[in-house]
Amino acid sequence: MTRMEALTDDPAFMADPYPAYARWRRSGPVRRTTTPDGTAVWLVTRYADVRAALGDPRLSLDRTNSRGGYGGFRLPPALDRNLLNMDAPDHTRIRRLVSRAFTARRVEEMRPRIQAVTNRLLDAVASCDRVDLMAALAVPLPLTVIGELLGVPAGDREAFRGWTTTLIAPDPGRPGQAGEAVGRMSGLLARLVADKRAEPADDLISAMIAARDEEDRLTEEEMTSLAFLILWAGYEATVHLVGNGILTLLRHPEWLAAVRDDPALVAPVVEEVLRFVSPTPYAIRRFTVEDVTIGGVTVPAGDTVLLSLACAHHDETVFLGPENFAPGPRENSHLAFGYGAHYCLGAPLARAEAQIAIGTLVRRHPGVTAALPVEELRWQPSYRSHGLLELPVILSKAG
């Protein structure tokens, strides 16, 4: 089996990864490659195989099934005992505890609050001509919403995002930085849990503490790890969905005009953004618990498998003209939120935030334009996440 080009953290790659994705799919359904941290993985490139693998229980998320020792993030048990590192039955038990907080109905009830936060953020920049929409809207909206839901004080949220960014896009010149960030995150979560134990509030961390202390339904490490996962997952990809969504409309002004004229189109637009520029290019790494044949290739037990969601989303055997941005009335069968037992818990929340952020921006500033040519935009230097560092625009006044 020939090796494919290694996966890269180069931000220039993220500016236009699609020719590479087409090459990967053409070169075979499953290829050996390495991640930027040097882990050898089997990369799955085509839609049907990716979807089947997401639902295949022989692909475990539990690192103890890794034969060669998987690198990845080095997290202490207080952060690591989370849903994305475990299989049933622990996964089923813990997921059940929090799934009620994120149902479509609960998220509908949150819409007025999401709208109010969006309005406040856009009010703050309404009189500016040139605005970075990542800093003004895409970052603070999801961070505020998930911070409020969990009960993380406003003053701690930006620092937390800084630490997780260090983990996703480590600075090669500062090797100790990731360990320091992990220490600070553990410290913050321990402080939050202690504070809420002493003084419970109407928030999700207090509810988790009650499930732990009064009902004994999860261990202390599972509880802090769950809070950590929901906080991080709750903003990271949503930040980039909002950013990528706005950028895509700026690059397709006919769709910006269409959403302005018919606000209901924002829902199919957001679905197509999820397919077209997936904020999460890969599913969480998985480990084969036995020899597993994928696309005709046998992956030995204990090896690491990486499922490329973004590559699958441009598979021409499934999506007609996948390089065209074409929101449609038909159901969009993208895999941006995963599939199967680990299907994203926050999908309704992410959709609501992106629809409200993009819809409100277009309504208030229908003539918004990019302040920089697309080639000059800076992308996050990470293979794990596809998103912008900045999105400078010229805002128009409401028409």
Ligand code: HEM
């Ligand atoms: C655009 C935004 C988002 C995207 C693209 C996204 C994507 C994903 C994907 C692909 C998975 C499955 C991972 C896998 O099976 O390998 C996942 C799981 C998860 N997501 Fe999201 N997510 C988003 C927003 C959110 C939000 C807002 C939350 C807040 C609660 C959230 C919480 C979670 C959790 C807790 C899991 C783990 C579920 C489990 O293991 O059972 N996500 N997400």
